[in-house]
Amino acid sequence: MSDGPVTRLLATARGDAVDDPFRVTGVMMQYYYVCERELWFESRNIEIDRENASVARGTRVDESSYGERTQENLRLGMISPDLLEDGRVVEVKPSSALTEPARMQLSYYLWYLDRVMDVQREGVLAHPTERRREEVSLDEDRREKVESAIRSIHAIVTAERPPEATEKPYCESCAYYDFCWV
Amino acid sequence: MDRNYHIFSDGRIERSEDTVRLETIDGEKKHIPVEHAEAIYLHGQIDYNTRLMSFLNDHGVAVHVFGWNDRYAGSLMPERGQTSGRTVVEQVRAYDDPERRQTIAASFVRGSIHNMRTNVTYYNSRDYDLGRVLEDLDDAVSRIDSTKDISELMGVEATARRAYYRTFDTVLPDSFSFDSREYNPPPNPVNALISFGNSLVYANCVSAIRATALDPAISYLHEPGERRYSLSLDIADLFKPVLTDRLLFRLVNRRQISRDDFRNEVGSCLLNEAGRTTFLKEFEQTLERTVEHPELNRKVSYQYLLRLEAYKLKKHLLTGEPYEPFKRWW
Ligand code: SF4
Numbered sequence: 235m236s237d238g239p240v241t242r243l244l245a246t247a248r249g250d251a252v253d254d255p256f257r258v259t260g261v262m263m264q265y266y267y268v269c270e271r272e273l274w275f276e277s278r279n280i281e282i283d284r285e286n287a288s289v290a291r292g293t294r295v296d297e298s299s300y301g302e303r304t305q306e307n308l309r310l311g312m313i314s315p316d317l318l319e320d321g322r323v324v325e326v327k328p329s330s331a332l333t334e335p336a337r338m339q340l341s342y343y344l345w346y347l348d349r350v351m352d353v354q355r356e357g358v359l360a361h362p363t364e365r366r367r368e369e370v371s372l373d374e375d376r377r378e379k380v381e382s383a384i385r386s387i388h389a390i391v392t393a394e395r396p397p398e399a400t401e402k403p404y405c406e407s408c409a410y411y412d413f414c415w416v
Numbered sequence: 417m418d419r420n421y422h423i424f425s426d427g428r429i430e431r432s433e434d435t436v437r438l439e440t441i442d443g444e445k446k447h448i449p450v451e452h453a454e455a456i457y458l459h460g461q462i463d464y465n466t467r468l469m470s471f472l473n474d475h476g477v478a479v480h481v482f483g484w485n486d487r488y489a490g491s492l493m494p495e496r497g498q499t500s501g502r503t504v505v506e507q508v509r510a511y512d513d514p515e516r517r518q519t520i521a522a523s524f525v526r527g528s529i530h531n532m533r534t535n536v537t538y539y540n541s542r543d544y545d546l547g548r549v550l551e552d553l554d555d556a557v558s559r560i561d562s563t564k565d566i567s568e569l570m571g572v573e574a575t576a577r578r579a580y581y582r583t584f585d586t587v588l589p590d591s592f593s594f595d596s597r598e599y600n601p602p603p604n605p606v607n608a609l610i611s612f613g614n615s616l617v618y619a620n621c622v623s624a625i626r627a628t629a630l631d632p633a634i635s636y637l638h639e640p641g642e643r644r645y646s647l648s649l650d651i652a653d654l655f656k657p658v659l660t661d662r663l664l665f666r667l668v669n670r671r672q673i674s675r676d677d678f679r680n681e682v683g684s685c686l687l688n689e690a691g692r693t694t695f696l697k698e699f700e701q702t703l704e705r706t707v708e709h710p711e712l713n714r715k716v717s718y719q720y721l722l723r724l725e726a727y728k729l730k731k732h733l734l735t736g737e738p739y740e741p742f743k744r745w746w
Contacts, residue, residue, distance in 0.1 A: 278502060280734060281629060282727060396735050406713075413731055415711045416724050 239388035240381050247311050247350045257312050258387055263342040263380075266387050267335035268404070273387065274396035275410055282413045310351065315343040318358065323347070327361040331404065337370060338383065344372040345380040418454035420620070420703070422696050424689060428463035429456075431471040453477045454719075455623050457616075459486070459692065478626060480619040485601050485686060486608075488615040490644070493626050500629035506733040507634045518569070520732070520739060521637040522560050524650050525573045527741025529557050531657040532580040534744045539587050539665075546586065552579035569637065573653075580657075591675060592668050601684030606664070608678060608685045609695065613660030614652065616699055621648040621655070624722035628730050651725050654742045659718065663702055667695065707746050 243258055245251040265273040307316050315323045325340035327333055340357045347353045357370035370376075390397065399405075399414040408414075423429070427440035429448075436448040436456070448456065450471070455478040469492060472479060476494045483489035510516045533553045540546040556576035563569045577597075584594040584606060594606040602608040622645050625632045635646035643649060667673040677691025687695060703719040716724070725742050732739035 278734070279500060280503075280730075281500070394736075412712060412724060413727050416709075416728055 239385045242388075243384055244349060247346070256388060258342070258384055260313050260315070260339045260342060262387060262391075263383060264332075264335040264339040266383055266390070267338050268332060269402060269408070270386075270390050270397040271399055271414065272408065272410055274390055274393065275413070277391040280410075280413075282410055310346070313343055313346050315340075315347075322356045322358050324358045324360055327359055330361065333359070337368075338379065340370050341372060341376045342380050342383070344370070345377060348372060418452050420455050420457060420700060421448050421453055422457040422459060422700075423462060424459045424692065426461040429458075429468060430465065431468045436468065436472070450475045450477055455480055455619070457619065458482065478623050480622065482615065482619075485684070486612045486615060486692070488618055491619065491622050493622070503629040503730060503734065504631045504634070507631055510733055511634055511636060511640070514565070517636050518563070518566065520729075521566055521569055521650075522563070523739050523741040524637045524653060525569055525576075526557065526560055527743050528573065528653045528657070529553055529560075529576045530741075530743040531654060532576065535657050535661055535665075536580065536583055539583065544583075544586050546583050549579050549583050552576070566637065566639075573637075587665055588668055602686070603683065604685050605673075605675060605678045606668075608687055609664045609668075609673070610660060612687055612692070612695060613664060613699065614656050616696075617655050617659050618645075618648050618652045620659075620703070620719065621645075621651045621722055624719075625651065625726045627723055628726045630726055630730055630733075651722065651729075654725065655722060658744055659699070659702060663695075663698055667698060672698070710745065 239256060242251060242254075242256040246255040246257055262273060262277065265276055307314060316325070318324050323340060323343050325336050325343070327336045337359055340359055344355055344357050347355050354372075357372075359368040359370055361367070405411055405414070423438060425438075425440040425442075425444075427438060429436055429438045431437075432447070434450070436450055436453075438446045438448060440446075453475070456472070457480045459482045469479075472492070473494045478494055479492040481489045481491065510520060533550065536546050536549050536553065540550060553576055556572050556579070559572050560569070563572060581594065581597055588594060588606065592606050593604065595604065597610065598607050599611060602611045622632060625645070625647055630647065632645040632647045634640050635642075635650045637653070638646045638649040640646050673691060673694055677688060677694065678685050679688045704717055706715040706717050707721075708714075709716045721742060728739055731737055
């Protein structure tokens, strides 16, 4: 498989791709695992002002109840991870149903720090309401998963049409629900 | 869904702290809670200043102005941060591609005729013989697909609407004879009611469109520029039978509106204040009425159906997924 998108992403991150930048934010990585169609909508800034769209799902709200003090919120090009005082990267799980998206968002941060900044860090996936934490580190397996996700994200956001809607348990709390299903 | 507020009296509205205050000419004061307002409708002579306008803009509240003859005169639309270059580009592209424009316009006509037909069917099953009109409407529908351009499509729509309006004289009591649709000015009570109702539908569509990033000036069935918000004309057509006509039949047949609710001037007939109040109260209640939505699995208000229509069109324009016009299903 061509590594074009990964190479382009790195070029963008290093400031070399001015004309046609390809960006993947942490939120985009998360959406890719939540819903590819939502990722396409988000990538095009398609806003929908759904009635009572308090966005119950919490994927797009920055949770402030960390349960564990973070030292800083870093803004590094495309990503803005939260760091613990000991330098580990922390990601808060929005809900237990969406663990994998949060885990991959965190893995992406670790990958980005490694590949773009040449900084190696460990990650912590925290769920404040359940008081559970999970250590995440960037092994070969995860690295490959992140890169293949980047390739898929590239394919999705550059496609003319969005992927078809498929019914998911969290559709009803999605801001695009009324857009997808009427 | 937020509420509409209608102001009939003459006077002025102004910002007062964090709310809007209305002071009528005879000194009466009222407050309009801006947090729960979708739009404010001005039917009388009202003064306001720029301070009020920016306040309403900040709260995303539209102002719709009605002038002489209860005719829609214009809107002051909040900015609301809903602009999207891509949406407008796609809107224009679809307009500019004769085939795509025709498809969208045909959907509007198909939906409109369906909704007229639903009304006719309802009265046909209640002791009126409207079989002939139903045939004419079906005939019009069958001609939609073979129309080659917008003007032919407009012709089909006009024929259907004429057939549909023929039912009015059958369904309404003799004291409310309709004859034919005349706008400017409305010559009799039925025309006055239709004009008033349709301009309310139109203004509500303007609000609904504004909640999306669609440009209300780019339309498909009607020619852009026919009115400032010509897309509202397209969408309003779908909803007139549901929002205006059904209400009109009900109010007249149940005698909630009588001939005393109108004032006649030379060659024109308009609702008087009592008539407008009755009609509006019922109109707003209709907007708040809810119906189970088969796809969304929840109840939605009639007013939200207008919003959904704008979403559906926007989705079609941005994704190419087919646009299915609103067809009354209940
Ligand atoms: S409603 Fe469902 S299919 Fe549509 S964007 Fe949201 S999660 Fe995806």
